Amino acid sequence: MANSMGCLVLLCLVSPLLFANAVRSHPWGGLFPQFYDHSCPKAKEIVQSIVAQAVAKETRMAASLVRLHFHDCFVKGCDASVLLDNSSSIVSEKGSNPNRNSLRGFEVVDQIKAALEAACPGTVSCADILAIAARDSTVLVGGPYWDVPLGRRDSLGASIQGSNNDIPAPNNTLPTIITKFKLQGLNVVDVVALSGGHTIGMSRCTSFRQRLYNQTGNGMADSTLDVSYAAQLRQGCPRSGGDNNLFPLDFVTPAKFDNFYYKNILAGKGLLSSDEVLLTKSAETAALVKAYAADVNLFFQHFAQSMVNMGNISPLTGSQGEIRKNCRRLNNDH
Ligand code: HEM
Structure with a gap:
């Protein structure tokens, strides 16, 4: 009995250390892919x-x-x-x-x-x-x-x-966007690779209208936007009204995850200002845009790694927070 108590005490003292070590030895700050393998295998x-x-x-x-x-x-x-x-x-x-x-x-x-x-x-x-x-x-x-x-x-x-x-805004400057990523512990590669999320999905007219009519306050369209693409966009995104009209972020393959987003940017056909500035405002980000446009595998590799990086931003673990029963409400909020 004394012996088993001794063992128990030892276990109590040692196991938190083992646990802490196990957590520290994981490269993802305490998160790991097998987390639910026993508690919820499906x-x-x-x-x-x-x-x-x-x-x-x-x-x-x-x-x-x-x-x-x-x-x-x-x-x-x-x-x-x-x-x-x-x-x-x-x-x-x-x-x-x-x-x-x-x-x-x-x-x-x-x-x-x-x-x-x-x-x-x-x-x-x-x-x-x-x-x-x-x-x-x-x-x-x-x-x-x-x-x-x-x-x-x-x-x-x-x-x-x-x-x-x-959260970066579509009319933020490139330095502001990079700063907002840096504040989350993400770097310039993460900025350019994750912006590739815009290879799918839609944007409202209100998110890019400024580029079509008055980019810099002089009543002119954004000079980095392809002229015929701009004319086409103006048809569905008028000077006023139509705020919620939808446009594909990648007009070539809007429903397919590929590297056309970067190819479009090279052609002056990135939809948002925040997309086009990756090419026009920094040599470092421009080099990445060109690399991803030329090599879809490189884009996929970087996107996957950057999604893991983004997913690791300040997670709550251990006894922090809670497991909500309903994602819309705190467990003790009625
Ligand atoms: C770099 C800074 C970013 C800016 C300024 C930005 C801005 C925007 C804007 C303005 C829209 C359209 C919203 C609307 O008009 O309703 C949008 C849509 C979208 N964004 Fe971003 N975004 C950025 C980064 C990202 C990242 C990091 C991801 C994911 C990895 C992402 C994924 C998407 C997707 C998938 C859509 C389409 C959503 C849908 O169709 O419902 N964006 N983004």
């Missing part, structure tokens, strides 16, 4: 099958789910803060400038969460759902696969100020 296939259904119904949903993970990670880290609805204690990030009338995919996340709660209650975080759904979406439309480090927990709050300030 987690990944449940997410995959619901994402596949949603994308089969509407291809654009792949783009919307990739963007949802980005807008989560850039505000307080990848903690599902973006999914919280307004409540007595929450001012939802859904109302921020980058998200309002724009961010989508919340119903698909609800569906995934409901299926996971039925299979393994209280186990899989909403933040991890967003990370897996972004990877599965990418693969479903022809992009690269990567193993998603897991074990994130969900936030107990949201930050609409963070959402307004920390």
Whole structure:
């Protein structure tokens, strides 16, 4: 008895050290792909099958789910803060400038969460759902696969100020965009590779109108925009009105994850100002745009690595945060 007690005491003293070491020895800051292998072995296939259904119904949903993970990670880290609805204690990030009338995919996340709660209650975080759904979406439309480090927990709050300030805007200058990535621990390669997310999905007219009519305040279109492409865009994006008219971010292959986004930029046909400046405002980013346009495999390799880097932004782990039962609400918010 004394002996077994002794062992127990020893275990108590040593196991936290072992655990801490195990955590430290993982290259992803405490997250690892096998996190749910014992607690919810079907987690990944449940997410995959619901994402596949949603994308089969509407291809654009792949783009919307990739963007949802980005807008989560850039505000307080990848903690599902973006999914919280307004409540007595929450001012939802859904109302921020980058998200309002724009961010989508919340119903698909609800569906995934409901299926996971039925299979393994209280186990899989909403933040991890967003990370897996972004990877599965990418693969479903022809992009690269990567193993998603897991074990994130969900936030107990949201930050609409963070959402307004920390997510880059389409009319930000290149130095501002690079600074906003640096604040998240991401570098210039991450900026250019992750911008390649714009190989799929849509933008509203309001996000690029300035380029068509008055880029620098002199009543002229953006001189870096191809003249005939600009004329075509003006037909659906008038000087006033039509704010929500939709345009593909990659007009050549809007539903396929490939490197046409970069080829378009080289032709002066990047849709957003933030896309075209990657070519026109810095030799370092321009070299990456050219490299990705020339070599789709290099783009895929860098995109996959940069998605892992982005997914590692300040995760909550261990006893931090909670595992939400409903991604839209804190567990004790009624
Ligand atoms: C570099 C800075 C970035 C800026 C300024 C930016 C800006 C934008 C804007 C303005 C839109 C259109 C929104 C609308 O009009 O409703 C958009 C859409 C999109 N963004 Fe970005 N973005 C950036 C980086 C990223 C990153 C890092 C990713 C993911 C890796 C991403 C993925 C997407 C996707 C997939 C869409 C289309 C969403 C849909 O169709 O629902 N973006 N982005």
